[in-house]
Amino acid sequence: MSTVKTRTEKDQLGEVVLPENSLYGIHTARALENFHIAGTPSHPRLIQAYGQVKQACALVNQSVGALEQTKAEAIIQASGEMAAGSLTEFVQVDSLQGGAGTSLNMNVNEVIANRALVILGHKPGEYDIISPLDDVNKHQSTNDTYPTALKIAAIQLVRDLEESVVTLQESFQCKEKEFAHIVKVGRTQMQDAVLTTLGREFSAYAEAVSRDRWRIYKCEERLRVVNLGGTAIGTGLAAPKKFIFRVVDTLRELTGIGLARAENLIDATQNVDVFVEVSGILKALAATLLKISTDLRLLSSGPEAGLGEINLPARQAGSSIMPGKVNPVIPEAVSQAAMLVMGNDVVIAHAASMGSLELNPFQPLIAHCLLNNCDLLSRACGTLRVLCIDGIQANEDRCRRHVNSSTATATALVSKIGYDKVSELVRLAIEQKQTIRETAVKNGFVTKEEFNRLTSPEAVCKLGS
Secondary structure, three states, X not given: OOOOOEEEEEEOOEEEEEEOOOXXXXXXXXXXXXXXXXXXXXXXXXXXXXXXXXXHHHHHHHHOOOOXXXXXXXXXXHHHHXXXXXXXXXXXXXXXXXXXXXXXXXXXXXXXXXXXXXXXXXOOOOOOOOOHHHHHOOOOOHHHHHHHHHHHHHHHHHHHHHHHHHHHHHHHHHHHHHOOOOEEEEEEOOEEEEEEEHHHHHHHHHHHHHHHHHHHHHHHHHHOEEOOOOOOOOOOOXXXXXXHHHHHHHHHHHHOOOXXXXXXXXXXXXXXHHHHHHHHHHHHHHHHHHHXXXXXXXXXXXXXXXXXXXXXXXXXXXXXOOOOOOXXXXXXXXXXXXXXXXXXXXXXXXXXXXXXXOEOOOHHHHHHHHHHHHHHHHHHHHXXXXXXXXXXXXXXXXXXXXXXXXXXXXXXXXXXXXHHHHHHHHHHHHHHXXXXXXXXXHOOOOOHHHHHHHOOHHHHHOOOO
């Protein structure tokens, strides 16, 4: 019977037995015992960004002579592997953890230290050669590395999100052109109002998404100022000035992101309002997606007893009891993602407001919600575009029938025959149970040609009368 080889590590609380080749150590093991709340580890992009932070710190420590060459090179290589994502599986601590992110920082430190030891031909746990704290974490604190890594991860995910928003905007613009000739009834307060075109309706969606795209693009400016070098509370305790002045520049070169050291490191360490601001911008996109999804559900309602002016792509059977029913499942799913983003925004604001004195201990919750919101919105935009918008078809016959019968059409005749005559026209149409078109032509209010001209796409889209 084979036995698993182990190693024993010690801390101020006692000893923990670990598998001999485990890349994490005693601090991670204790965190794994303590935290099971979210049920998932930290976001992979946050872990990769942490690798970039550690790599930058090791490079600067090497350059200022604070790390011996061989040791530094091994730490730099291991950190690079984490930044590339090859060590993500070993960073396992729960995303919701006490200690303002200390458990994640220690998990990262231990994995990098032990991987560096392996690179140099040693066994994991030989911390007299490379220490997670004295070497990998040298001149750092959780309180400056965690928020810095979070901002890098957020910037990278926001960039991904912007790409998704751009392609969604383009999809709406394609439909704007495709539907430009289709006149339909415009509605206010859910009631018939005036005529418009289906293309104009989709142009409004494209424009709203375009504004969201611009807001999201500007997020990077808000996130690029970091407190790395401030260590515990922003005073730079235990870090030499050479390190403090170089480390952000090195990190900027590594990431390709225009990072800048905060002018007031005390402020940047204790206050996290920037995440509330960015979350609010993401919430604005969520509100846009929810509004558009609701409209799509209304416009496609029916298919016979509803508006039915557009046909959404049929994706799956809609009922286990009603044969032939097909539901607007994509807008429904996107709506749920949008609502979840809005809920997470409330959580982020609350967590930011709960900071106390020199530090906010609830940054892991902010990271959990903010990074997940980026993912939710990216996937929601992509799903809405690919599985819904690109495949929407106009029901031109239904739109035409609505135009011919709706009182909204009568409004288009006001400039020609006046308000009073239009009122009389509407009364007659109701009494005679005819369409507005039939009544207008039959009773001599306008000719067929005049009616067609006044209700044409060009006429209903013209600015003013």
